[in-house]
Amino acid sequence: MKKNEIKTGSKKPPEVKTREQLEDRAFNRMLIWLAAVAVVEVVMVIINRFYIHIRAGELGMKIPLYNTLTVFPIVGVVLFVAFLLLARKRYQAYQAEGGKDGFVQLVLAFGFLALGGFGFLMRNLSAATAPMVLAVIPGLGVLIMVFYLYQKEFLGCATVGAMGLLGLWIYRVFTTGSLYYAYLAFTLVVAVLGIVLAVKLKGTGGVWKERTILQPDAVYLTYYLTVVVTLVLLVAPLVLGAAVAYYAIWVMAAWMFILAVYFTSKLM
Numbered sequence: 001m002k003k004n005e006i007k008t009g010s011k012k013p014p015e016v017k018t019r020e021q022l023e024d025r026a027f028n029r030m031l032i033w034l035a036a037v038a039v040v041e042v043v044m045v046i047i048n049r050f051y052i053h054i055r056a057g058e059l060g061m062k063i064p065l066y067n068t069l070t071v072f073p074i075v076g077v078v079l080f081v082a083f084l085l086l087a088r089k090r091y092q093a094y095q096a097e098g099g100k101d102g103f104v105q106l107v108l109a110f111g112f113l114a115l116g117g118f119g120f121l122m123r124n125l126s127a128a129t130a131p132m133v134l135a136v137i138p139g140l141g142v143l144i145m146v147f148y149l150y151q152k153e154f155l156g157c158a159t160v161g162a163m164g165l166l167g168l169w170i171y172r173v174f175t176t177g178s179l180y181y182a183y184l185a186f187t188l189v190v191a192v193l194g195i196v197l198a199v200k201l202k203g204t205g206g207v208w209k210e211r212t213i214l215q216p217d218a219v220y221l222t223y224y225l226t227v228v229v230t231l232v233l234l235v236a237p238l239v240l241g242a243a244v245a246y247y248a249i250w251v252m253a254a255w256m257f258i259l260a261v262y263f264t265s266k267l268m
Contacts (some may be wrong), residue, residue: 014021016104026148027148029103029148029149030144030148030149031144032103032104032107032145033141034141034144034145036107036108036110036111036114037137037138037140037144038112038141039111040114040115040118040140041134041137041141043115043119043155044118044119044122044133044134044137045154047065047069047119047122047123047136048122048130048134050065051066051069051122051123052122052125052126052127052130061084067076067118069120069122069123070123071125072115072116072119072120073117073118073119073120075112075116076112076113076114076116076117077113077116078120079108079109079112079113079116079257080109080110080112080113080116081109082109083105083106083109083112084106084109085106086102086105086109087102087103087105087106087109088102089102090102090105092242095113099168102160114137118120118136118137121133128173129173129174132166132169132170133169133171135169136166139162139166142158142162143155143158143159143162146158149156149267150263150264150267151214151215151218151219151263151266152213152214153198153214153218153219153220153222153223154222154259154260154263155175156194156223156226157200157222157223157226157256157259158256158259159190159192159194160187160191160194160223160226160227160230161226161229161230161252161255161256161259162256163187163190163230164187164229164231164233164234165228165249165252165253165256166183167183167184167187167234168181168233168237168245168248168252169232169249170183171234171237171242171245172242172245172246172249184234184235187230187231187234188195188231191227191230191231194223194227195223195227198220198223198224201214201218201220202218202220206218222259222262222263226255227257229251229255230252231254233248233250233251233252236248
């Protein structure tokens with residue numbers, strides 16, 4: 001019997017022991033996520049070109065595309081549930097016998113969900129608002145990269161900051177209105193929940209239910225400051241006028257750039 005085989009006869013994959021192996025596995029998983037994001041973005045670009053910005057000579061494609069996009073959410077949800085169940089089954093088998101852990105199936109599940117959801121949005125958006133979807137998808141890809149490459153506290157900052165940028169864009173496109181107030185309330189809830197989680201993690205040294213979420217030397221102040229900056233910039237146009245939203249976008253982007261430089265320096 002080979003040395004790396006277990007006496008019971010089952011062949012489990014070698015355990016990940018070294019830091020290099022952990023980093024390689026995380027990098028490969030990040031690439032799979034980014035590949036899924038790229039596919040979703042390409043599909044949305046095609047929809048944007050042949051449905052939203054359809055040319056006069058291509059009007060015959062409008063109705064078939066409309067009908068196709070109508071069933072996009074249904075198909076997306078069905079495939080999401082199917083692949084999610086398959087991923088769960090694979091993961092249970094992985095825990096018992098080894099082999100594949102169902103990660104690819106999990107990515108496919110959320111990929112189909114994104115196709116259904118974003119496709120439905122593109123069907124109902126105008127030429128002025130569709131670029132939001134085309135910007136949000138790469139933004140999700142950036143957050144995935146932050147998750148795998150940076151400290152987890154930067155992920156919290158990046159998430160809230162990205163919500164701030166999107167909110168200011170929504171304000172400039174729709175101008176106040178109930179949609180913006182609803183989005184502002186949603187951002188506030190997410191930010192506050194993040195603060196509650198941060199306070200709890202700080203008290204437990206970054207551990208949540210026996211899992212290390214943040215390192216003991218995590219910088220919680222950066223998240224608190226990001227929440228304050230984001231909420232102030234989101235409220236500023238309501239108080240100072242619509243013109244402020246344009247400058248607030250640049251301030252928010254500058255703050256995110258400062259955080260990116262800071263957390264990059266911490267990796268060195």
